[in-house]
Amino acid sequence: MENKIISGEPDFPITPGHINARGEHLWEAFENVETEVSAVYIVRFCQERSHWGPFTEKEIEDFYVRTSGRKGGFTFNRLIEAGSSFSIRDGMQPAGGGWIVKDKEGNLHVTDDFVWRCYKASPKK
Numbered sequence: 001m002e003n004k005i006i007s008g009e010p011d012f013p014i015t016p017g018h019i020n021a022r023g024e025h026l027w028e029a030f031e032n033v034e035t036e037v038s039a040v041y042i043v044r045f046c047q048e049r050s051h052w053g054p055f056t057e058k059e060i061e062d063f064y065v066r067t068s069g070r071k072g073g074f075t076f077n078r079l080i081e082a083g084s085s086f087s088i089r090d091g092m093q094p095a096g097g098g099w100i101v102k103d104k105e106g107n108l109h110v111t112d113d114f115v116w117r118c119y120k121a122s123p124k125k
Helices: 033-049 057-068 112-121
Strands: 083-087 091-095 100-102 108-111
Touching: 033 057, 033 112, 108 112
Parallel strands: none
Antiparallel strands: 083 091, 100 108
16 A cells, blocks of 8 residues: 655644654654654654645754754654564565655655554654
């Protein structure tokens, strides 16, 4: 099943404000701690803008530098491209990817699965 890109549609039931992104990461949302840390920065970025609309790598990098206190180096950690995971039974397998989609112009889009996973892991109460 292909993930649907969300571009700030007003009828999408979850807004960035519906997600509690105050923690360090979104526990078990993406089965990988590093991926969950990257996801929380994207959610916070979208919360600051109040929408899920497209963004650029430079915009998320600038947000990361400004809010993390680091000098740079935001990584998507399997949100865009699949990485790999290891299990004793199956060995190395592709894992992740497709939660953030890059279009032909280089703009990044969150998908419905990204939003649902973030919301399920940490809804704002």
